Amino acid sequence: xxxxxxxxxxxxxxxxxxxxxxxxxxxxxxxxxxxxxxxxxxxxxxxxxxxxxxxxxxxxxxxxxxxxxxxxxxxxxxxxxxxxxxxxxxxxxxxxxxxxxxxxxxxxxxxxxxxxxxxxxxxxxxxxxxxxxxxxxxxxxxxxxxxxxxxxxxxxxxxxxxxxxxxxxxxxxxxxxxxxxxxxxxxxxxxxxxxxxxxxxxxxxxxxxxxxxxxxxxxxxxxxxxxxxxxxxxxxxxxxxxxxxxxxxxxxxxxxxxxxxxxxxxxxxxxxxxxxxxxxxxxxxxxxxxxxxxxxxxxxxxxxxxxxxxxxxxxxxxxxxxxxxxxxxxxxxxxxxxxxxxxxxxxxxxxxxxxxxxxxxxxxxxxxxxxxxx
Numbered sequence: 001x002x003x004x005x006x007x008x009x010x011x012x013x014x015x016x017x018x019x020x021x022x023x024x025x026x027x028x029x030x031x032x033x034x035x036x037x038x039x040x041x042x043x044x045x046x047x048x049x050x051x052x053x054x055x056x057x058x059x060x061x062x063x064x065x066x067x068x069x070x071x072x073x074x075x076x077x078x079x080x081x082x083x084x085x086x087x088x089x090x091x092x093x094x095x096x097x098x099x100x101x102x103x104x105x106x107x108x109x110x111x112x113x114x115x116x117x118x119x120x121x122x123x124x125x126x127x128x129x130x131x132x133x134x135x136x137x138x139x140x141x142x143x144x145x146x147x148x149x150x151x152x153x154x155x156x157x158x159x160x161x162x163x164x165x166x167x168x169x170x171x172x173x174x175x176x177x178x179x180x181x182x183x184x185x186x187x188x189x190x191x192x193x194x195x196x197x198x199x200x201x202x203x204x205x206x207x208x209x210x211x212x213x214x215x216x217x218x219x220x221x222x223x224x225x226x227x228x229x230x231x232x233x234x235x236x237x238x239x240x241x242x243x244x245x246x247x248x249x250x251x252x253x254x255x256x257x258x259x260x261x262x263x264x265x266x267x268x269x270x271x272x273x274x275x276x277x278x279x280x281x282x283x284x285x286x287x288x289x290x291x292x293x294x295x296x297x298x299x300x301x302x303x304x305x306x307x308x309x310x311x312x313x314x315x316x317x318x319x320x321x322x323x324x325x326x327x328x329x330x331x332x333x334x335x336x337x338x339x340x341x342x343x344x345x346x347x348x349x350x351x352x353x354x355x356x357x358x359x360x361x362x363x364x365x366x367x368x369x370x371x372x373x374x
Contacts, residue, residue, distance in 0.1 A: 005038075006308060006312040006313065007040060007308065007312075008039065013314060013315075014293065014296070015293060016042035016043065016269075016296075016297045017039070017040070017042055017305070018042055018043035018044055018045055018271070018297055018298070018299040018300070019032075019041055019044045019045070019300065020044075020045050020047075020299040021301060022046040022088055022092060023050075023053075023054040023088075024060045024088055027091040027092055032095045036099060039309065041099075042103075042107035042297070043108060043109040043111075044109075045144075045166070046085075046112060047113055047144070047168075047354060047357075048113065048354045048357040048361060049353070049354065049357040051081070052361040052364070055081070055365060055368075056368070061368075064087065065080065065084070065365075065368055065369065066372050069369065073373075077362050077366045077369060078115075078362060080369065081361065081362060085112060086112075086136050089138070089141065090138060092110045093140050093141060096108035097140065100139065100140040105199050105266075106266070109142045109164065109166075110140065110142065111142040111143070111144050111166045112136065112143060114129055114132065117358065119151065121150060122151070122157075125150070129163060130158075140164075142202075142203070143164065143165055144165075145165055145166070145167055145168065146169045146350075146351060147167045147169055147175055147176075147179050147347075148351070153182070155179060155183060155202075156189070159182070159186025159189075159190070160186040160187075160190045162195065164201045165183075166205055167183075167205060167268075168205040169205070169351060170206045171206075171207050171210070171240075171346045171347055172240075172340060173243050175343070176204055176244045179204050179268075180204065180251060183202050183268040184256065184257070197260065197263050198263070198265065202266075203268065204271060205271045205273040206244055206272060208237045208238070208240075208274050208291070210237075210278075210346055212234055212236060212279070214345070215337065216233050216236075216279065218335075218337050219233050227335065229335065232331075234281075234286065236328055236329070238287070238291065239328040239329050240325075240329060240339075241272065241291055242320075242321075243325055245270055245318050246322055252267050269295050269296055271296070271297040271299055272298045273299055275287040275299070275301075276301045276303060276304045284307045285304065285307050285311070285312045285313075287304075288312055289308075289314075289315075289317060290317055291317065292314060292317045292318060293317070293318030
């Protein structure tokens with residue numbers, strides 16, 4: 001079947017495909033079960049923007065909202081949202097239960113994000129993460145934590161507590177290295193405490209297309225100035241991601257990791273996020289075909305998922321042209337481009353965008369609450 005379905009071929013190459021989408025009818029219609037059955041779909045991710053569109057942009061949740069408020073009319077709007085989200089995540093987690101069991105806990109995960117308003121609050125992130133874990137009550141839940149500096153401390157703490165963490169909004173190799181270090185420290189703490197490490201899973205969500213969008217704009221300025229850098233457009237985000245993967249492969253070969261692996265620990269896989277193509281001049285599967293490698297995940301929005309299934313080509317590509325990737329990134333300072341400042345800005349913009357979506361979600365849900373309450 002893999003010969004006719006490139007999504008199945010990705011699995012053969014060691015890459016898991018997750019779905020960057022959730023909405024109630026995905027589970028209720030049987031569509032999620034079909035994607036798992038036919039395409040080997042391995043997991044699902046959500047974020048505030050996805051829930052905002054699902055809940056405030058449709059009437060699919062109206063009956064559930066009425067039921068939730070009838071049972072607890074004093075419920076806050078924030079708690080109402082989490083009530084709806086937890087129902088969805090439980091349904092999705094149950095759909096992936098066989099995948100989780102069949103892969104020995106490697107796949108079958110669903111991700112729920114802590115409030116983006118906690119992005120710089122370590123203690124608040126840890127507290128809300130533990131509360132969400134208890135509310136969803138499924139072993140194949142991952143809690144999404146933004147990879148800010150305060151978020152890193154939360155990642156270490158949550159890993160030590162045995163929580164599966166999806167570290168999100170990563171744009172730079174340096175920050176990814178710090179995230180991986182936090183995961184390793186969390187595992188080491190847990191091991192020192194005599195706790196098992198063999199059922200903990202984690203991914204580091206490294207964003208791709210947004211990096212090209214930002215850097216292409218800067219390259220276009222250089223092109224207008226007469227600099228011959230056209231060849232760099234649409235290649236820098238992939239180069240950035242390949243350097244992150246090179247760091248991962250180096251870490252899993254060293255003695256420190258081997259000690260953890262001997263105790264049953266699982267590597268923190270890189271998850272490619274923001275893989276929908278923003279520039280129509282590029283292939284609609286560019287950020288899938290260019291980032292295929294073992295021990296990775298690609299979470300695809302529905303349009304990119306459908307495009308890759310239709311005409312994608314699946315061959316190992318992540319470790320190709322690594323020296324060229326280094327040369328591309330190292331050439332940026334000569335163009336007056338500071339990659340660190342760009343990735344810092346993208347992190348700030350990403351956090352604000354999710355916070356805006358979360359606020360819009362709560363405002364829309366409050367409006368629905370007023371309309372649906374007798």
